Amino acid sequence: MPSPIAHSVSGYVLAKFLPKNLSKNNASHWWDLGNFYPVFVAIFADFDFIPQFIKGEKIHRGITHTLIFAIGFSLIVSWLISYFRKSSFKQLFLFTFILYSSHLLLDLFTAGGSGLQLLWPLKDISFKSIIPVFPQIYHSRGIFNINNFISIAWELSYSVLIVSILWLWNNCSSSKCSE
Numbered sequence: 001m002p003s004p005i006a007h008s009v010s011g012y013v014l015a016k017f018l019p020k021n022l023s024k025n026n027a028s029h030w031w032d033l034g035n036f037y038p039v040f041v042a043i044f045a046d047f048d049f050i051p052q053f054i055k056g057e058k059i060h061r062g063i064t065h066t067l068i069f070a071i072g073f074s075l076i077v078s079w080l081i082s083y084f085r086k087s088s089f090k091q092l093f094l095f096t097f098i099l100y101s102s103h104l105l106l107d108l109f110t111a112g113g114s115g116l117q118l119l120w121p122l123k124d125i126s127f128k129s130i131i132p133v134f135p136q137i138y139h140s141r142g143i144f145n146i147n148n149f150i151s152i153a154w155e156l157s158y159s160v161l162i163v164s165i166l167w168l169w170n171n172c173s174s175s176k177c178s179e
């Protein structure tokens with residue numbers, strides 16, 4: 001799987017490209033609270049490392065990496081937020097589900113591992129792209145391992161690329177590109 005770098009930057013950038021009426025987010029600076037929600041949703045699936053760390057069992061990339069969990073998570077979180085903010089549940093659900101799915105998509109395009117059981121518990125098939133975009137991160141080898149160093153450098157390059165695309169998009173749509 002990619003590290004939290006690629007997931008969080010993808011969530012942040014994707015949220016900016018989604019229709020404004022879905023997010024109802026007026027955050028103008030990256031540190032505004034409204035920007036943390038997409039990042040939180042985009043990395044949430046990997047919080048399964050916490051129970052794995054506590055119990056010592058291999059559960060990472062398990063239930064939190066399934067479509068049923070993505071739907072359930074998006075339903076509950078969106079319902080809670082829309083209830084307290086008195087905002088549209090449907091829009092927030094769509095926004096949250098798309099962002100959560102971005103995590104699964106990136107994991108599908110990662111080298112190594114046995115893939116994701118997206119359709120669990122309906123089907124026990126593992127899905128994985130035959131052409132990986134992201135190299136594998138070896139958690140057991142630590143951050144100073146050369147393979148992990150290359151993977152993180154790759155993810156940082158990917159992050160710079162998509163943030164640059166966003167920057168260009170924002171600047172072009174608000175004028176000047178054709179001048």
Ligand SMILES: [Zn+2]
Pocket residue numbers: 001045046061065103107
């Ligand atoms: Zn993951």
